[in-house]
Amino acid sequence: MKQQAVFKALADPSRRRILKLLRGGSKTAGELAEAFNFSAASLSHHFAILKAAELVRTERRGQFIVYSLNTSVLEDVSSLLLDLFGREEKQ
Amino acid sequence: MKQQAVFKALADPSRRRILKLLRGGSKTAGELAEAFNFSAASLSHHFAILKAAELVRTERRGQFIVYSLNTSVLEDVSSLLLDLFGREEKQ
DNA sequence: TTTTTAATTAGATAAATGTCTAATTATCTA
DNA sequence: TAGATAATTAGACATTTATCTAATTAAAAA
Numbered sequence: 001m002k003q004q005a006v007f008k009a010l011a012d013p014s015r016r017r018i019l020k021l022l023r024g025g026s027k028t029a030g031e032l033a034e035a036f037n038f039s040a041a042s043l044s045h046h047f048a049i050l051k052a053a054e055l056v057r058t059e060r061r062g063q064f065i066v067y068s069l070n071t072s073v074l075e076d077v078s079s080l081l082l083d084l085f086g087r088e089e090k091q
Numbered sequence: 092m093k094q095q096a097v098f099k100a101l102a103d104p105s106r107r108r109i110l111k112l113l114r115g116g117s118k119t120a121g122e123l124a125e126a127f128n129f130s131a132a133s134l135s136h137h138f139a140i141l142k143a144a145e146l147v148r149t150e151r152r153g154q155f156i157v158y159s160l161n162t163s164v165l166e167d168v169s170s171l172l173l174d175l176f177g178r179e180e181k182q
Numbered sequence: 183t184t185t186t187t188a189a190t191t192a193g194a195t196a197a198a199t200g201t202c203t204a205a206t207t208a209t210c211t212a
Numbered sequence: 213t214a215g216a217t218a219a220t221t222a223g224a225c226a227t228t229t230a231t232c233t234a235a236t237t238a239a240a241a242a
Contacts, residue, residue: 004104010175011102012230013095019175029189042231044190063188063239074176078169084101084110085165103200120219133201135220154209154218 001054001076009053010077014038015046019055019069026068028061092145092167100144101168105129106137110146110160117159119152 009015014036021027021035033043047067050056055073059066100106105127112118112126124134138158141147146164150157 007098007102007107008229011098014230016098016175023176030187033189038230039232040189041191041233045230048190060238065189069176071176074172077172081165081168081172084107085114085160085162099199105200121217124219129200130202131219132203132221136200139220151208156219 001073002052003080005049005053006055006073006077006080009049009055012046012049015050018046018050018067022056022067022069026059026066028064028066030064032067092164092171093143094171096140096144097146097164097168097171100140100146103137103140106141109137109141109158113147113158113160117150117157119155119157121155123158 017035018032021032029040029043029047032047033040036043047056047058050067051058053073054070056067057070059068108126109123112123120131120134120138123138124131127134138147138149142149144164145161147158148161150159
């Protein structure tokens, strides 16, 4: 996991909102776009950042691209946080 | 807790490094500065951001200002993450 | 095959961020 | 009180980031 990519990705409120929207289940780029006033291009930009951080997975379904949460990263991020705040015993 | 402030604060690698340095115990601004090549002013800037996010506490001890980890935020951040990645049942 | 729809990529630009030096504030010491 | 040390704040500047429009890619439909 790319630590910096993950933290950068989470730093933007729009991207966190995208993640929240995906909690309810997979959604196409267009469905996600409905929740925002941005252009599709701007949303794509955010998608790319979330994907680079491996926070979301994508799957093409015909003309649609379906986004879904990569929940396995939750564990990774959790240990990142423990690494930041935990006692120093490890490392 | 200010969610945006916390995520912004964690987005910078230098600030994460500061947090890591503080795991070993409280340190003065000067002691922390030794670990970086930045000017004291730049470090102060980072300290201010970490403080605004309540990730660190400060205490003046004479001419020194001592920084320490505010570990209670770990719990807050954890629930933020659950909020982002968890199932939608809550809210 | 041509046209339409979904989405991304490219390129430009304004706003935010990280760094610097200089000036200021706060405390200690002689 | 005056000078020295620790740290922060102010202001400037370069880099990064988020947004936009326009162009491109990919698949579906006519």
